[in-house]
Amino acid sequence: MATDTAASTTDNSTLGDGQRGTPAQPYLFVVLHCDSPLSGSARYGLADVDVVSIGRGAARTATRERDGSLERLVLRLPGNTISSSHAGLARKGEGWVLEDKQSKNGSFVNGQRITRAVLNDGDIIEIGGVLLCYRAALPTSPGAAPDLDTAMTAPPAPGLATLLPGLAAQLAALERIARMPVPVLLLGETGSGKEVLAHAVHTLSGRPGPFVAVNCGGLPTSLLESQFFGHVKGSFTGAARDEPGYVRAADGGTLFLDEVGDLPLLAQAALLRVLQEREVVPVGRTHPVKVDLRVVAATHKPLAEMVIRGEFRGDLLARLSGYRHTLLPLRERREDLGVLIGALLRRPEFPAGDGVRLTTAGGRRLLGHDWPLNIRELAQLLSVAVALADGGVIEPSHLPDTSRPPPRAPAPTPEPIASIEPEALRSHLMALLEKHQGKVSHVARDMGKARMQIHRWMQRFGLNPDDFRG
Numbered sequence: 001m002a003t004d005t006a007a008s009t010t011d012n013s014t015l016g017d018g019q020r021g022t023p024a025q026p027y028l029f030v031v032l033h034c035d036s037p038l039s040g041s042a043r044y045g046l047a048d049v050d051v052v053s054i055g056r057g058a059a060r061t062a063t064r065e066r067d068g069s070l071e072r073l074v075l076r077l078p079g080n081t082i083s084s085s086h087a088g089l090a091r092k093g094e095g096w097v098l099e100d101k102q103s104k105n106g107s108f109v110n111g112q113r114i115t116r117a118v119l120n121d122g123d124i125i126e127i128g129g130v131l132l133c134y135r136a137a138l139p140t141s142p143g144a145a146p147d148l149d150t151a152m153t154a155p156p157a158p159g160l161a162t163l164l165p166g167l168a169a170q171l172a173a174l175e176r177i178a179r180m181p182v183p184v185l186l187l188g189e190t191g192s193g194k195e196v197l198a199h200a201v202h203t204l205s206g207r208p209g210p211f212v213a214v215n216c217g218g219l220p221t222s223l224l225e226s227q228f229f230g231h232v233k234g235s236f237t238g239a240a241r242d243e244p245g246y247v248r249a250a251d252g253g254t255l256f257l258d259e260v261g262d263l264p265l266l267a268q269a270a271l272l273r274v275l276q277e278r279e280v281v282p283v284g285r286t287h288p289v290k291v292d293l294r295v296v297a298a299t300h301k302p303l304a305e306m307v308i309r310g311e312f313r314g315d316l317l318a319r320l321s322g323y324r325h326t327l328l329p330l331r332e333r334r335e336d337l338g339v340l341i342g343a344l345l346r347r348p349e350f351p352a353g354d355g356v357r358l359t360t361a362g363g364r365r366l367l368g369h370d371w372p373l374n375i376r377e378l379a380q381l382l383s384v385a386v387a388l389a390d391g392g393v394i395e396p397s398h399l400p401d402t403s404r405p406p407p408r409a410p411a412p413t414p415e416p417i418a419s420i421e422p423e424a425l426r427s428h429l430m431a432l433l434e435k436h437q438g439k440v441s442h443v444a445r446d447m448g449k450a451r452m453q454i455h456r457w458m459q460r461f462g463l464n465p466d467d468f469r470g
Ligand SMILES: Nc1ncnc2c1ncn2[C@@H]1O[C@H](COP(=O)(O)OP(=O)(O)OP(=O)(O)O)[C@@H](O)[C@H]1O
Pocket: 158, 159, 160, 161, 188, 189, 190, 191, 192, 193, 194, 195, 196, 197, 258, 298, 300, 340, 343, 344, 375, 376, 379
C-alpha cells in the first residue's frame, strides 16, 4: 500500500499554517476496527475511482483495478461479521451511493440499517465491526498519495500521525521547521496535543540538551524570576542552594513555554531580554550567563487580541512566532480517532492495550461525540472504559453519555477589536506591518481579519504599507 509523501504547500514566508489553494477530493476512511483497535486505520482517495467493493479478507488490503471502463477499488476488511461481498459504493454524479450487497449482518449509515443510501459528507458507515467515514471533499496537497495505511507507516515522532492529507502536509512542514533554529508557537484548544507536538519538535530538532516544560500559568509571581533564571545560594530567604532555573536547565535543548498567554507582563519583559540577548542573569549574580535555547511556546489564548488589549507584548509575540502551527480540535479530525485510540492504547498505562475491544455501538458512540476537551478527554474516557469493561468488551454502558456532552471549556471571549483603544490598535498594526514588511495579506492573516479591514484601518491611521517594505 502506498505511503504518504505529504508534500507541503506551506509558504515559509507566511510563518506557518500553510495549506491554501489545495485541491479537494472525496475520501473513504477506515477509522476504527472495533474488534481490533490496534490494527490501524487507513484512507483511500476516491478521485480516480468509479466503484468501491467492500468484503471480508484476512487482513485490511486495498487494490485498485480496471474493470472494463470502470476504475474499481477493492477493499478487504477482516472480521467474521463481514460477508465476502458485503457492500459497494458507486459514483453518482458529484456524489456517492452506498449499497448493501445482501450481506448477512447488514450495512449501516449513521447507525441506520440501509439497503441503498446517498452519502453525505461526514457520514459514518458500519460494515460489520468496522467504522468508516465518507468525506465528500477534503483538501489534499500536491504529491500526497491518495491512499495511506497506518499499519504500513510509522510517524517520524509521536503525535505526528494523521490520516488527513491537509493536516499531514502541515505536520510535514512542522517537521522540517523542527530541524531549524526557529521558535515555534503552537496554538490550539486545551487537550488538543500542544505539549505532545512540542516534544515532537524537540525530538526532531536533534538538539542534545533536555526538553524542559514550564507551565507559565502555574508560577507564583514572587518567584518567577528565580524560577526562570535561577539563583545563587543565599540570594534571598529560602535560597538554600544554587538553582539553574528553567532557562539554563534547557541549555542546548528546548524550553517549552506552556500557557505562555498567562505569563505576567513583568516576566514577559524579562523573557524577551533573554530571547534577544541569549543570556540570563541569575538572581544574586551580576554577570550574565550565555544560554543556547530553542523555544517552543503554546497557548489556547488569542495572543494577537491580547497584544491589542495591552496584556501581551507584541515584540515578545513576534519573537515567539517564528513559525506558527494551529492544532485541530479533535471534533475536526474524527477520521483520526482510530489512529489516536491506537496510540493511546499502546501507552504503558494500558499494559493489556492490545486486548481491548469495543462493540460497534461503543465505537459509534466515540465517533459521534463532540470531544470538547479533545485528546485529553479521549485518553481519560478510554482509561475509565477499559477499567469498567474489566478485560471484557467496551460497551456504550462503559462510556459516559456523550449524547449530552459536558459544556465546552469556556473559550476566551476576546474584546471586539472595534472597542480597543485606537492608539493601541495603531501601534499593533505598525508592529505587524513591520514584521511582515508591509505585506497586508500577512497582517490580515495574523490578526484573523479580512484584508479590506486592514486597508480601512491603515487609511484611518494614515499608514502606508510601502513605508514598511524592506
Ligand atoms: N497525537 C497524540 N497521540 C496520542 N496521545 C496524544 C496525542 N496528542 C495528545 N495526546 C494526549 O492527550 C493529552 C493532552 O495532550 P497535551 O497535554 O499535549 O495537550 P495540550 O494541548 O498541551 O493541553 P493543555 O492546553 O491543556 O496544556 C495527553 O495525555 C497527551 O499524551
